[in-house]
Amino acid sequence: MDKTVNQKAWFLVLPVFLVVAFSAVLPLMTVVNYSMQDTFGNNQFFWNGVGWFKELLDPSTDLGGRFLASLGRNLFFSMVILAIEVPLGIVVALSMPRQGWTVAACLVILALPLLIPWNVVGTIWQIFGRPDIGLLGYVLNAIGLDYNYVSNDIDAWVTVIVMDVWHWTSLVALLCYAGLKSIPDAYYQAAQIDGASRWAVFKAIQLPKMNRVLLIAVLLRFMDSFMIYTEPFVVTGGGPGNSTTFVSIELVKIALGQFDLGKAAALSLVYNLIILIVCWIFYTVMTNAGVERRTQAETEPAAARKPVGALQPVPALQPKEGVA
Amino acid sequence: MARIDLVDLAHSYGGNDAALESFALKPVTMTWRQGGAYALLGPSGCGKTTLLNVISGIITPSRGKILFDGQDITPLSTQKRNIAQVFQFPVIYDTMTVGQNLAFPLKNRGVPKAEIDKRVAEIGRLLDLDPYLNRKATRLTADAKQKISLGRGLVRSDVAAVLFDEPLTVIDPELKWQLRSKLKALHRELDLTMIYVTHDQTEALTFADTVVVMHDGRVVQSGTPAELFDKPAHTFVGYFIGSPGMNILPAEVRGREARIDGHVIALNRSYDRLPAGAKIEIGVRPEFVEAVAPGPGLLTARLERIDDLGRIRFARTRLGDARLAARAPAGFSSPDGTAGLKFDPSHVHVYADSLLVEGAA
Amino acid sequence: MHSIPGRRVIMALFLIFLLLPIYWLVNMSFKTNSEIVSTMTLWPHAPTLQHYRRIFTDESWYSGYINSLEYVVLNTIISISVALPAAYAFSRYRFLGDKHLFFWLLSNRMAPAAVYALPFFNLYSAIGLFDTPWAVALAHCIFNVPLAVWILEGFVSGVPREIDETAFLDGYSFPRFFIKILVPLIASGIGVAAFFCFMFSWVELLLARTLTSVQAKPIAAIMTRTVSAAGMDWGLLAAAGVLTIIPGALVIWFVRNYIARGFALGRV
Numbered sequence: 001m002d003k004t005v006n007q008k009a010w011f012l013v014l015p016v017f018l019v020v021a022f023s024a025v026l027p028l029m030t031v032v033n034y035s036m037q038d039t040f041g042n043n044q045f046f047w048n049g050v051g052w053f054k055e056l057l058d059p060s061t062d063l064g065g066r067f068l069a070s071l072g073r074n075l076f077f078s079m080v081i082l083a084i085e086v087p088l089g090i091v092v093a094l095s096m097p098r099q100g101w102t103v104a105a106c107l108v109i110l111a112l113p114l115l116i117p118w119n120v121v122g123t124i125w126q127i128f129g130r131p132d133i134g135l136l137g138y139v140l141n142a143i144g145l146d147y148n149y150v151s152n153d154i155d156a157w158v159t160v161i162v163m164d165v166w167h168w169t170s171l172v173a174l175l176c177y178a179g180l181k182s183i184p185d186a187y188y189q190a191a192q193i194d195g196a197s198r199w200a201v202f203k204a205i206q207l208p209k210m211n212r213v214l215l216i217a218v219l220l221r222f223m224d225s226f227m228i229y230t231e232p233f234v235v236t237g238g239g240p241g242n243s244t245t246f247v248s249i250e251l252v253k254i255a256l257g258q259f260d261l262g263k264a265a266a267l268s269l270v271y272n273l274i275i276l277i278v279c280w281i282f283y284t285v286m287t288n289a290g291v292e293r294r295t296q297a298e299t300e301p302a303a304a305r306k307p308v309g310a311l312q313p314v315p316a317l318q319p320k321e322g323v324a
Numbered sequence: 325m326a327r328i329d330l331v332d333l334a335h336s337y338g339g340n341d342a343a344l345e346s347f348a349l350k351p352v353t354m355t356w357r358q359g360g361a362y363a364l365l366g367p368s369g370c371g372k373t374t375l376l377n378v379i380s381g382i383i384t385p386s387r388g389k390i391l392f393d394g395q396d397i398t399p400l401s402t403q404k405r406n407i408a409q410v411f412q413f414p415v416i417y418d419t420m421t422v423g424q425n426l427a428f429p430l431k432n433r434g435v436p437k438a439e440i441d442k443r444v445a446e447i448g449r450l451l452d453l454d455p456y457l458n459r460k461a462t463r464l465t466a467d468a469k470q471k472i473s474l475g476r477g478l479v480r481s482d483v484a485a486v487l488f489d490e491p492l493t494v495i496d497p498e499l500k501w502q503l504r505s506k507l508k509a510l511h512r513e514l515d516l517t518m519i520y521v522t523h524d525q526t527e528a529l530t531f532a533d534t535v536v537v538m539h540d541g542r543v544v545q546s547g548t549p550a551e552l553f554d555k556p557a558h559t560f561v562g563y564f565i566g567s568p569g570m571n572i573l574p575a576e577v578r579g580r581e582a583r584i585d586g587h588v589i590a591l592n593r594s595y596d597r598l599p600a601g602a603k604i605e606i607g608v609r610p611e612f613v614e615a616v617a618p619g620p621g622l623l624t625a626r627l628e629r630i631d632d633l634g635r636i637r638f639a640r641t642r643l644g645d646a647r648l649a650a651r652a653p654a655g656f657s658s659p660d661g662t663a664g665l666k667f668d669p670s671h672v673h674v675y676a677d678s679l680l681v682e683g684a685a
Numbered sequence: 686m687h688s689i690p691g692r693r694v695i696m697a698l699f700l701i702f703l704l705l706p707i708y709w710l711v712n713m714s715f716k717t718n719s720e721i722v723s724t725m726t727l728w729p730h731a732p733t734l735q736h737y738r739r740i741f742t743d744e745s746w747y748s749g750y751i752n753s754l755e756y757v758v759l760n761t762i763i764s765i766s767v768a769l770p771a772a773y774a775f776s777r778y779r780f781l782g783d784k785h786l787f788f789w790l791l792s793n794r795m796a797p798a799a800v801y802a803l804p805f806f807n808l809y810s811a812i813g814l815f816d817t818p819w820a821v822a823l824a825h826c827i828f829n830v831p832l833a834v835w836i837l838e839g840f841v842s843g844v845p846r847e848i849d850e851t852a853f854l855d856g857y858s859f860p861r862f863f864i865k866i867l868v869p870l871i872a873s874g875i876g877v878a879a880f881f882c883f884m885f886s887w888v889e890l891l892l893a894r895t896l897t898s899v900q901a902k903p904i905a906a907i908m909t910r911t912v913s914a915a916g917m918d919w920g921l922l923a924a925a926g927v928l929t930i931i932p933g934a935l936v937i938w939f940v941r942n943y944i945a946r947g948f949a950l951g952r953v
Contacts, residue, residue, distance in 0.1 A: 009778035012770035016830055019767050023827040024793050027804030092699050095692035104941045109700050115933025117905040119890045120926045128706040135709045138725050189382050190415040192402040194429040208418040227797035230890050248799035255803045268800040279795045283788055
């Protein structure tokens, strides 16, 4: 759709701009300010230039070591949960019932973990996994596995990952399900006529039609897992040792725990920058995909496209049918 | 390639127990000859797409049988039926090139690679798609995409029939003509049975040798375009085909005479045994009624307007409550707003409860 | 046709996986602390409502729920009302810097809360909003406003332009067109956006906890108090947890038929 150029549209965007600027730009400026200073407490600051940044990126210093280690852990964590949640989400979406009350029931149960406050998610798994009072921990120990997420690094990792899978696979599944729902029946019928096998239908129709929602799912899951704080903090507190200390946990430790504002601010900026870059890459890829979709859509008449959201196309735009 | 027989076939989306009146497709028995070009014509919701989907196997009929060359294939799945179907909106496998799209049905059936390449090249040439074979199919225009959908149907050499479900809905008018003549050419060249569903009479009459008209879940007539025009078997066919449609007027019919408002219209045949209590109507196409200056012995109608269609003009008139269109010859004009109507007796048909009655000679 | 062999089994297993930990939480909330600590029981052998009673009678507990709902609702209202005009602008017009602005907005959706915790603390303390629902509501705007703009833009784009043009030709002023015509047309989109704003504001804790101390403390933060000198009060913790799940479950139940549609936009 070609949009008209209208600079007055800025007036419509202004409220959003002000609200977000107030919540994002102002604090960010404080962060930049802090990141170049050092403090001895009691509100006395002195100029430190890029000192904190140098230290941050140098693994031999305490700050740099902690940052890079937590960054590595975080990246590893994100990769693992993506590798599990994306395929699992697709499988769950494909397993959705076709019709009847079970659809609504499955949707409600799937969405449930998404609406639980994050620290409660932590609490649920903290309780569930404890060897003394939790069902999971108790059963695992009863069948002879020595499982304890408080003292064992690997157990802690497994717990945090399973918790994330529990918490977020539904999001991927719901996105994929929505993508699947938007495929017109004619595609399945055509594939049937073309003699396509179940696997060929998945590869030729379902996967390509889902690729946009999958991209969004991957983006959201990567970002959110990269920023994860509350859930592992509640379950493991970043331990045992530092084994499950992710970047956000490290950051809060430095900022609110030690009130080391300069270090925290420098870490924040680098952290934010990484996220911004990844976000930009995704955005570019997605807009390009969008352009491709649009050129494709232009060649199809309005009725061939699924109406966006709830809106049905106005009757006047539909091809008229009747006595010619 | 096959002859297709439908034996007492019917379908209801509400299951077999539903009342027969609510069936989307009411019981039908008919034969589609091998190599024929058929059109299934009817307004939306008349059951034509249901019939098509039953033939292709997308829908399993509630009752009745489908035979391909005498063999009952009703329980077989779509895959096993060797049917090709082209849908209203082009179905394209997004990630594949045009060539891969065309090869897809063959690959799924395990046809050897050399054979696939040969068939794809052949179909690509037939459909003028060869310059695009290595291009991604998503970027093409709607008509090229529809050609690919069609090509996927034609690429298999053994299809029993090719079914079209309003395939030209999304195509621009000028390309519609091109694609339609392409289809006709393909039909001649490949000797395939083709069934073409449409609600557009021009499309149906130009494409098909045999037009099957459906109305309210029932097949009301099947015949050549000329038969449908000259002798509609059902008032609906008369009204639906032709532009303007057939004039249908309530009348009293006795022997060789029909009476409307006390005026007598001569009939070519004699109708002595009309079913008692039935609704009797006469039907005559506007082409066979002439509007002239009112005169003695002529039915006089109120003239409402004259439609000029270029080659021919039609006078729109009113006869009591009924409307009637009549051919207006060159130079016809009506100073006082009335017109006399001259009927051609050999083209006036009699209908009892909407069905054509054959008179005695 | 879009299902796979064994789908019932897969679905059932996955749902069990989702429900098991929640079942355990509910189970524990009805047990006495001594039962929790001493034996492993699959259902409460001596069911008790003592933990729930305590939460509903102790003001410091139930006020947490009220505080949470207060800032969540505030945030949803602010987010939707500022996002609506912007969504319209992004959907209909091109203007200087529109693409960059859109990206900048979206990038804020991805901003880690931990980065903002401390500056927010300073900012809201400085302007006297610290420990009020407003502080949390405004802070949550940083991720909810971009989200609402994104979702609503999709819905506005689904409204054919002809409708705007017809309305203006019929003499509607812009505000009247907006309220009388556009908003009713995208009502379900507003519902979807509100659902997601509610959801993300309700589940967030880090900012909510940092920006409140006593007056506006959210329930999720109050839960951390169950650690006391006498050890963990597991039953109370579980009961409080169950109660935080309920508003979310209710919201899902009401919007269950719209969930798929909201996700269908691919804009979450």
